Amino acid sequence: MQSLPEWLMQGELSSVLVNLRAVVAICFCIQWLVYAVHGCPFRSEKYYDLTGSCTFALAVMYSFLQDFDNLSSWRACFLSAAVLGWCSRLGMFLFARIQRDGHDRRMDKIKANRLVFLAAWNMQGTWCLTAGLPAYVVNSLKPFSGAKLELSVLDFLGVSLWLFGWLLEIVADRQKFAFRNDPANKDRFISTGLWAWSRHPNYFGEMTLWLGLSLVAFTSLEGYGTITRCSVIASPVFTTGLLSFLSGLPLLEKYADKKWGEDPAYLAYKRSTPLLIPLPPKLAPSSKDD
Secondary structure: OOOHHHHHOOOOHHHHHHHHHHHHHHHHHHHHHHHHHHHHHHOOOOOHHHHHHHHHHHHHHHHHHOOHHHHHOHHHHHHHHHHHHHHHHHHHHHHHHHHHHOOOHHHOOHHHOHHHHHHHHHHHHHHHHHHOHHHHHHHHOOOOOOOOOOOOHHHHHHHHHHHHHHHHHHHHHHHHHHHHHOHHHOOOOOOOHHHHOOOOHHHHHHHHHHHHHHHHHHHHOEOEOHHHHHHOOHHHHHHHHHHHHOOOHHHHHHHHHHHHOOOHHHHHHHHHOOOOOOOOOOOOOOOOOO
């Protein structure tokens, strides 16, 4: 029986793994560099989110430019451009937010312990690597001869989901940013716009856009084995798990309950508004939390 390393380095996965070694290095070394130069010495998260966005950009550009044949693949071009557009917009938004707020609540306790703070940077590196797999893998493999190059139903669905999710995230972020910039809304919770449809519409958009990109990548890898094709599905699975169980929903819900848990208006909003999946207010459940 072949050993695991020998098996991994044979067949269709070999070229992916060779190219992804550099992507892995990019995803983690950038985190360690910024942590060592600024994060650790100053116990600061000021450049945390911006570092993540820059990491996505560098990793996807490296994987794309490794093979100029990617210029002739509309799927490789779309996936790379989609990741670049998403990370550029999100990076600028999050940097503007921390410039305004001066800190990130997620890091208030974490950054007091250097090892725990480093773990947060490593988690970001893992996210940059895993979420970007649809683009990294497609950029690392040439389409099989005979594979469908024209737009398929799955392509159309994937592009539509990505566009829907990206626009949803942008609108939700802008609505909340504008709400918090209004002095009249100090210490109030947002319950208007998309936030009347969902308590976390931006996160739903984030999960949806990565699902869309993974569908396009899955189609691009037609002819490859199950392991290679399904590797791109790790992107939406990891992102959904991260936001649902670790760094997203649990922290924000806990903070909101602590701050407004005795406010009847907030309790009514929480009862009538879905946690994640947007629903028109009249269709949303009102008798219990989702």
